[in-house]
Amino acid sequence: MSESTARTMPDDSRFDILSAAAQCFMERGYHASSIDDVARSLGSTKGRVYHHFPSKADLFAEVFRTGMEMNYTAIEPYREKDIPAVMRWRHLATIHTGQMIRTKPFQRVVWEGVELHLRGATTPEQREVFARLLQYRTEYGLIFRKTIEEARDAGAMDFENLGIAAELMFMTLNSPIFWYSPRPDETEGDIDRLVGQIVTCAARGLGAS
Amino acid sequence: MSESTARTMPDDSRFDILSAAAQCFMERGYHASSIDDVARSLGSTKGRVYHHFPSKADLFAEVFRTGMEMNYTAIEPYREKDIPAVMRWRHLATIHTGQMIRTKPFQRVVWEGVELHLRGATTPEQREVFARLLQYRTEYGLIFRKTIEEARDAGAMDFENLGIAAELMFMTLNSPIFWYSPRPDETEGDIDRLVGQIVTCAARGLGAS
DNA sequence: TATGAACATACTACTCGGTATGTTGTCAAC
């Protein structure tokens, strides 16, 4: 596969659309983003987008799924690691927060997807697609939830209500999707330190010793 | 002012519109909410809304301002209280979190207002209005920010970066606007306990002793 | 009775999701 042909591969074109859509949805939100906006940011027209995705909702859903898949892939090596739950949580949380920063446009779409679903997305047919994606995300959340539960049972964490604790924890870890923006001279080390502060804050909130 | 006339007072009618708008904006978001939606939820028509508010953006801005004013009024008694900063913070945080729960629709609009501004609201004229509201909110945030700074200087809190710490703190305290929903048999005591958990989590995150 | 506030009704202009159709380049078969 040569360089030149790779540029015109359909899968690459598809991913370019997904990235542009993620950027648009992040910047303007779902409803305020038009397909024309996405196409324009690609230097293309609607025809290209609708050639690869049947509808705006499907495009959004695919960005959502892609974001979630990135997260699953990233935490995979640490999911079942045989170490104390607190330490496992710290690994998972660190990876997760890094994802929020490094793939922010996609993660922002995941967030908005949850919001849209909790309201009432669109057609009943679309709702089914969304429900499956939300399940996908719920399962992801359960990984973290079970880990902090295990840590509490082991006496390494201390909180009152598991559901609330998990909610607050995710809120903290996810927060960079709202306020983080990359700086020109920023290094990977800077990001790692930022992640460290966030994870430490969340750990304290969970009563980690 | 009798009961019957009070119902038809313009100020009351205006506030009814604001409340309905807050509810709609919370449920569907700004762009997905139409003026007709707001009017329909009032059992009225567009004419009523446009008689009191010049545009959709102005209506949204007024909901924003009302929400912020509620917060300022609520924390006022504790702003300058002559007690240790940590304790003052705990009071402020408790009031603030209570506001998030009890006036959720308005607070959700405040949140979306910040988001819309960070993107690029509408006309340059509207942007000026928004900028002033955002300043209003920034000043509110500074009250908390200065308090935790004072607490850290007094050795009662411990965190690395002030800006990040404030960001994470607000994220935790504000979070109920996303996941809280009232239960039928819920008492004021239940809400107070919920607030307590949230504030405790935030306090720990800030390294409060 | 007349005047204006507080709406309701009817209408316009415009955006945007979606579709139908046209165009271009590539590649395989003959």
Added chain:
DNA sequence: GTTGACAACATACCGAGTAGTATGTTCATA
């Protein structure tokens, strides 16, 4: 090397929804 077929778009268009306006209507009050 010509042709047919198909992928990957671009272009043109339609219909629905919606912000905003212009005008009509009611009703209290001066």
